[in-house]
Amino acid sequence: MARSTSLVQRGTGKARKGLSLRSIPRSPVIANVAVALLALAIWLGGSLSSVAEAAPAGTPFGSFEAAVGVAGGISVKGWTIDPSTADPIYVWVTVDGVGRHAYADKTRADVGAGLPLYGPRHGFSTVLGASPGNHDVCVTASNVGEGSHQPLGCRSVTVRTGSPFGNYERAVGGAGVVTVSGWTIDPDANGPIYVWITVDGVGRHSYAGTNRDDVGAVFPGYGSGHGFWSTISVSPGTHQVCVTASNVGAGSHRPLGCRAVTASPASQDLRATSTLAAAWASDRCETGAMVNRRVLSHSTPVNARAVDAYAALDRVLRATGYTAGWTWAYSCRVIAGTDQYSLHAYGLAVDVDPTENPHQSPTSWPVRFSSASTREGRAADVAAGQADTVFTPAQAGAVESIRTVDGLQVWAWGGRWRTLLDTMHFQINVTPEELARGLDPSTTG
Numbered sequence: 001m002a003r004s005t006s007l008v009q010r011g012t013g014k015a016r017k018g019l020s021l022r023s024i025p026r027s028p029v030i031a032n033v034a035v036a037l038l039a040l041a042i043w044l045g046g047s048l049s050s051v052a053e054a055a056p057a058g059t060p061f062g063s064f065e066a067a068v069g070v071a072g073g074i075s076v077k078g079w080t081i082d083p084s085t086a087d088p089i090y091v092w093v094t095v096d097g098v099g100r101h102a103y104a105d106k107t108r109a110d111v112g113a114g115l116p117l118y119g120p121r122h123g124f125s126t127v128l129g130a131s132p133g134n135h136d137v138c139v140t141a142s143n144v145g146e147g148s149h150q151p152l153g154c155r156s157v158t159v160r161t162g163s164p165f166g167n168y169e170r171a172v173g174g175a176g177v178v179t180v181s182g183w184t185i186d187p188d189a190n191g192p193i194y195v196w197i198t199v200d201g202v203g204r205h206s207y208a209g210t211n212r213d214d215v216g217a218v219f220p221g222y223g224s225g226h227g228f229w230s231t232i233s234v235s236p237g238t239h240q241v242c243v244t245a246s247n248v249g250a251g252s253h254r255p256l257g258c259r260a261v262t263a264s265p266a267s268q269d270l271r272a273t274s275t276l277a278a279a280w281a282s283d284r285c286e287t288g289a290m291v292n293r294r295v296l297s298h299s300t301p302v303n304a305r306a307v308d309a310y311a312a313l314d315r316v317l318r319a320t321g322y323t324a325g326w327t328w329a330y331s332c333r334v335i336a337g338t339d340q341y342s343l344h345a346y347g348l349a350v351d352v353d354p355t356e357n358p359h360q361s362p363t364s365w366p367v368r369f370s371s372a373s374t375r376e377g378r379a380a381d382v383a384a385g386q387a388d389t390v391f392t393p394a395q396a397g398a399v400e401s402i403r404t405v406d407g408l409q410v411w412a413w414g415g416r417w418r419t420l421l422d423t424m425h426f427q428i429n430v431t432p433e434e435l436a437r438g439l440d441p442s443t444t445g
């Protein structure tokens, strides 16, 4: 008995070695004998384990970990093991006394690590249909072999229905844009819904599907994908910005509120590249001052003192729905046709999708945006020479709206330059000391 236990506890690989199977020629018959010996060893080991001694002989044990209301039902989770076998067993789950079986064969690495004799395949996770209201949910582990069925407990669960709910958290005015954010859940939807955002009464839909772990923690049956973050192009001045959650199933649309928001003119605070280069002079072509960071599509060296600014640029552009095909930041080089170093040589500038955001000189000012509603349409306008960038005004404005805690514009866009247009190009617009004071979190996604 003791020998069998030690064989199994040292793992199946060593058990095979202990049984000297490696010296036996392979054949189906021998393989089956090996499996049978292994199962016997597991059974012997299981009956001797401290876990099994804690439970009545042969009776299953486990944990009914959670039961939460989801759209149209109840999600039930936990794990169970019958000491008579290493195989998965069933649980009997009842809602208000009406039951059904669920197979507890989901992989639970934590259970397998804690009870290696039985392996990891002992989790159950199932959704039972249930009407809106309060319900009693009970789980019983179904015994096999010796022992008897074991109740794992009961929980009271509320299944919600009706109108969406949520929170319109912020509306922030930026450079030619307003950015609206918050979260919403419809209890009848097993996933994200839309919000309807109006600026001075003119509306558009926005998908409320960005990750919000804090919301998911409070409403665990609904997942975490319930955030909205929308940057909208507006004229300078004060605007009334309202958000309504769009209902699914029972209930009706739910207004989440209105805010008055003031937007500044687009990108008004550009500094000369020579001024910025002087402020960051010690980092010029210093690879030791760079760290690798993923910025949109690519990992690229960036100035170590600007990593927060790069992370914010990455977040706000993603939040506008922009997907990049190519990005690059650090490059020790001068500006073409001059002896002045580019801010790329300081790790303080990033280029995004050069073929769709072309460098043009000479050109007319201001930048021409495409009015096409799709990325493909905007790219076609650029290719035809009818627009200068694939970015929308809101996408450029979202980056330009990133501010330091004291309100300084962190990123300048090459699409605002008067002498040439470099719409692929964003560069840091503040000194190291100004950037070190930190970013305004309401502007960084």
Ligand SMILES: [Zn+2]
Binding pocket: 344, 349, 350, 351, 422, 424, 425, 426
């Ligand atoms: Zn550039």
